[in-house]
Amino acid sequence: MRGLDAGVGWGALALGVLLVLLCPPPSPAETYTAMASVRRALGSEGRLLRRLRGYLREERGRLRRLARFYEKVQALHQDPEASVDNPLLAFSLIKRLHSDWPNVIYSDEATENIQALHDAFKEVEQELPGAEDLDGAARALMRLQDVYALSVKGMANGVFQHTSSGRPPLYSPGQRVSLSADDLFHVGKEGKSQAGGLGETSCPSIPVGYGVGPSLGRKVGP
Numbered sequence: 001m002r003g004l005d006a007g008v009g010w011g012a013l014a015l016g017v018l019l020v021l022l023c024p025p026p027s028p029a030e031t032y033t034a035m036a037s038v039r040r041a042l043g044s045e046g047r048l049l050r051r052l053r054g055y056l057r058e059e060r061g062r063l064r065r066l067a068r069f070y071e072k073v074q075a076l077h078q079d080p081e082a083s084v085d086n087p088l089l090a091f092s093l094i095k096r097l098h099s100d101w102p103n104v105i106y107s108d109e110a111t112e113n114i115q116a117l118h119d120a121f122k123e124v125e126q127e128l129p130g131a132e133d134l135d136g137a138a139r140a141l142m143r144l145q146d147v148y149a150l151s152v153k154g155m156a157n158g159v160f161q162h163t164s165s166g167r168p169p170l171y172s173p174g175q176r177v178s179l180s181a182d183d184l185f186h187v188g189k190e191g192k193s194q195a196g197g198l199g200e201t202s203c204p205s206i207p208v209g210y211g212v213g214p215s216l217g218r219k220v221g222p
Contacts, residue, residue, distance in 0.1 A: 044124045051120035058113045069104060138190040156184055 154161035
């Protein structure tokens with residue numbers, strides 16, 4: 001964990017957000033802590049989005065200037081013999097090769113733009129989750145799928161649907177988000193790394209070592 005207040009880990013945060021689904025009703029303090037942590041995370045990402053928007057704006061301007069330079073020079077090359085006959089065009093050619101092209105090639109503008117983005121990331125880096133937090137969030141999803149016998153295909157598509165037909169969805173999020181192939185790979189990878197190991201849970205109804213079904217990459221516990 002890298003800097004969330006009050007020692008709230010992102011793995012614990014993920015479980016906290018799912019607590020209303022996994023466990024008996026949590027205390028108001030637990031719910032508030034989990035929701036506040038999510039809001040802080042959204043705030044951090046919002047700051048990164050604003051900096052990325054600024055970076056894209058600067059890069060679009062830089063690329064537009066490059067495109068104008070290219071189009072100007074390309075137009076002159078439609079009749080290359082003109083530069084041989086016209087002393088003004090010959091002077092322009094020599095000037096471009098002596099100063100304009102080096103300015104284009106060795107411009108620091110792109111480096112400055114990406115450095116500004118790097119600096120913005122460093123400002124919030126300590127607030128971001130680490131590898132152990134990502135693994136904890138993956139385990140939370142596996143536990144959710146196993147405890148409520150949710151359809152893996154449905155979860156991958158953002159639907160919290162029971163495997164048994166005819167039952168209403170366990171949860172209907174306001175914004176449906178599908179898992180990417182990389183998301184599924186990480187969850188499956190974490191499931192395999194946990195196979196045969198003991199897990200911990202804050203829910204008394206879930207025994208220690210309770211495994212996640214093989215469809216998410218983990219053997220069912222003994």
